[in-house]
Amino acid sequence: MAAKNKIANINTFSIGFSTIEEEMGNEFYYSNQVSKKFDTNHHKYSINDNDLYDNLDSVIGMMPEPMVSQDASAFFLLAKQVSKIQKVVLSGQGADELFGGYFWYDLMNKAKGSDYQKFSQHYFDRDYDDYKLTINKEYIETDYSKTLIESFFSKYNDTNLSFLDKVLRIDISKLIIDDPVKRVDSMTMSWGLETRVPFLDFELIEFLLSVSSENKVINNGKYYLKKIAKKYLNKDLVDRKKYYFPVPPLKIIKGKFYDYMREVLSSSQCINRDIFNRQNINYLLEKPNSNFTKLNGNKLWHLALLERWFQLNIDNKKPTSN
Numbered sequence: 001m002a003a004k005n006k007i008a009n010i011n012t013f014s015i016g017f018s019t020i021e022e023e024m025g026n027e028f029y030y031s032n033q034v035s036k037k038f039d040t041n042h043h044k045y046s047i048n049d050n051d052l053y054d055n056l057d058s059v060i061g062m063m064p065e066p067m068v069s070q071d072a073s074a075f076f077l078l079a080k081q082v083s084k085i086q087k088v089v090l091s092g093q094g095a096d097e098l099f100g101g102y103f104w105y106d107l108m109n110k111a112k113g114s115d116y117q118k119f120s121q122h123y124f125d126r127d128y129d130d131y132k133l134t135i136n137k138e139y140i141e142t143d144y145s146k147t148l149i150e151s152f153f154s155k156y157n158d159t160n161l162s163f164l165d166k167v168l169r170i171d172i173s174k175l176i177i178d179d180p181v182k183r184v185d186s187m188t189m190s191w192g193l194e195t196r197v198p199f200l201d202f203e204l205i206e207f208l209l210s211v212s213s214e215n216k217v218i219n220n221g222k223y224y225l226k227k228i229a230k231k232y233l234n235k236d237l238v239d240r241k242k243y244y245f246p247v248p249p250l251k252i253i254k255g256k257f258y259d260y261m262r263e264v265l266s267s268s269q270c271i272n273r274d275i276f277n278r279q280n281i282n283y284l285l286e287k288p289n290s291n292f293t294k295l296n297g298n299k300l301w302h303l304a305l306l307e308r309w310f311q312l313n314i315d316n317k318k319p320t321s322n
Helices: 028-038 049-054 056-061 071-082 095-099 103-110 115-123 128-134 144-154 163-189 202-209 223-229 255-266 268-273 278-286 299-313
Strands: 011-017 041-047 088-090 194-196
Touching (some): 011 071, 049 056, 056 071, 056 299, 095 163, 103 115, 144 163, 255 268, 255 299, 268 299, 278 299
Parallel strands (some): 011 041, 088 194
């Protein structure tokens, strides 16, 4: 839109990591196409494994809460570079939630059962059974996620909203704020970089809430947004399969990344905390690249990140006795 309005010298930015095995580490091929189409000043940053490794503690330390998504590191390292050029950027956060872009929306809409049953089959990256394998028995209690989600759905009991309308409203009011926006904001503000999210304009949100959610998920999701995008971009670019942002060293865990996670989970702090099932830790360390979540997150990385977050944000900030 800025390019169409003849705004000159538009900067665009993308970041990439090393490719490991068949796990591609960047999307430069696609970002180059967009930059060329709109004649932007495109800045590409290739982050080597040493830079990523050296910043792991900084990334985790800046998290207001544990954030297992691989792209937190990408946002942190990208913001570090972008902040040297400008202090405000635009981000596309919120598009998937508003326009129905996630693949699980259509899957859960076609599922059978109660609202919660349809939701839980396809929404949770890791379910309650997985949680029970991860945590020591004395910490296993009620399935609080189930209670929480059922309470969200109950707010719409007296409405004529469809199941999918309810789901997108839950995501717009809960997920956007507590996950993608918080993740991006905490990582970019680490470098004094302000991120603005045009898709979260309240008038746009209000309008899209009036549009049928069932129509949004046509043709693999974001039907309306893709229809607009095809006026400006090649069809192949717009219709390519949605993919999570790749940070291969945090998915295919080897070398010093494995050593980092092993040391975190074998530390006296982790052992004394005694929250995690030690048998499960040993299993993940023995087979670091055989245990992935539904969304292809590495379970060893998830666990190591959580423990390291405890160490950096709780253990290191405990008041000392006089």
